[in-house]
Amino acid sequence: MIGAAVALVVLALLVQMSFFVIDPTRQALVTAFGAVKGKPRTEPGLYFKWPWEDVVRIDKRLLHIEAEEFELIAGDQKRLVVDAFARYLIVDPLKYYQATSNNEATFRSQLGNLINGNIRRELGTVPLQAVLSERREQLMRDITAFVQKPALDEYGVRIVDVRIKRADLPRENSEAVYNRMRTQREQEARQLRAEGDEESQRIKAGADRERVVLLSEARKKSETLRGEGDAQAIKIYADAFGRDPQFFAFYRSMEAYRQALGSAGTTMVLSPDSDFFRYFGNIGGQLPQAAPK
Incomplete structure (x- = not known):
């Protein structure tokens, strides 16, 4: 049992x-x-x-590897810090096992070196601007193609794609570039402010000149009109005097009375037989005869 x-x-x-x-x-x-x-x-x-x-x-799923950040020299001799990653599939498990003994840490280190080496080689032939422009996508495809064959031949791995997460200037370079850009922007701002002040002064001076011209023209026109008015008045007076001298003399006397006696409290000391009073007692303007002594 x-x-x-x-x-x-x-x-x-x-x-x-x-x-x-x-x-x-x-x-x-x-x-x-x-x-x-x-x-x-x-x-x-x-x-x-x-x-x-x-x-x-x-x-056998789609796997992801983060390559270590590293520094390289771009084609225009500018230093560049690059951080990249790749996605891959293990399509030949036997080759993968023989190359790595299924040690994932060892494999990731080796694949990371392979990826970084190809990135360094590719970006070392192009200027920094190419990495930051639309050419970046084509550069990624080229790097993926370069990594593809050795990864498959050595590790049985198919690289799906390689991507650059970050491609920047080193920190000290970035700060220098930032400071230089800030200085340039400040200079541009000062230049724009100076140009704005100059334009403002120009506009103000133009407005002042225009005001002076307009006032001068207005005064000139006013004097002209006043002169024309005075001339017309003189002409009217002259015509009136020519037609009726006695009435004109009477009218002028009435104007003199109005101006002299128009305000309250006016005191005038004149002789009764003064020419000023010639129309007070006689509308004909004849002064009274002095009494015989």
Whole structure:
């Protein structure tokens, strides 16, 4: 009874050790004493192996690697700090295992060096402006193509794409460029303010000149009109005097009375037989005769 139970336990262990399952996100290699046995198992399902054999599972999803940040010299001799990443698929698990012994840290270090080396080579032939412009996309495609063959031949890995996350000047260069740009902008601002002040003064001076001209023309026109009015008045007076000298003299006297006596409190000391009063007693303007002595 006990022997049968032990036999069942041993049989269960043998069955457990002889079968393995691969899920859709993995692929596997069967090894015995470090040597790979058979072909890679790349499809999901239940597989058989001998109890003394081991199973090495390898990811077959789209994977991501961050390359270490590094510095390079661009084609125009400008220093550049680059931070890149890549996406890849393990398409040949046997080659991958033989190259890395399934040591992910070792593989990532080697692939990162391969990526950085190709980035350094490609960007070292173009100016900084190309990295920052629309040419950047084409540069990424070229780098991906350069990395593709050695990654596949050496590691069984297909590079989907290589991308540059950041490509900047070193910190000390960035600060120098920023300070230089700030100085330039301040100079431009001062220049614009000076030009604005100059334009303002020019406009103001033009307005002042125009005001002086307009006032001068207005005064000239006013004097002209006043002169014309005075001339017309003189002409009217002259015509009136020519037609009726006696009435003109009477009118002038009335104007003199109005101006002299028009305000209240006016005191005048004159002789009664003064020419000023010639129309007071006689509308004809004849002065009264002095009484005989």
